[in-house]
Amino acid sequence: MNTDPIADYLTRVRNAIKANHRVVEIPASNLKKEMTKVLFDKGYITNYKFEDTNTQGTIKIALKYNPITKIPAIRNISRVSTPGLRRYAGVDNMPRVLNGLGIAILSTSKGIMTDKEAKNLNIGGEVLCYVY
Incomplete structure (x- = not known):
């Protein structure tokens, strides 16, 4: 069981950026959905999608990179x-x-x-x- 779901969310995003992944999939909650919307509105991620496949659902986040230098938009x-x-x-x-x-x-x-x-x-x- 996760004791800190926000830390898990941030760690999944951080690990995906370090591994140069384009998309990261995270278990959903209302708080995580709102945090994802803020990241999208401020231009730190390219896109996001909420999928309600089971009782909890998932969030798919498309990470943003510079097209020329391949540096991620989220540095930290x-x-x-x-x-x-x-x-x-x-x-x-x-x-x-x-x-x-x-x-x-x-x-x-x-x-x-x-x-x-x-x-x-x-x-x-x-x-x-x-x-x-």
């Missing part, structure tokens, strides 16, 4: 808040990832969003991961 993706130590950020102390070039994905009362969107809505939340 790391977990911040863990089940043992939750990390929360208010509007005042919102994290800046790579001096504003990366994103932090937050779980807020209004749903999953980036740090910039949460700052615009003037809400804080749990910092799930950093992506750059």
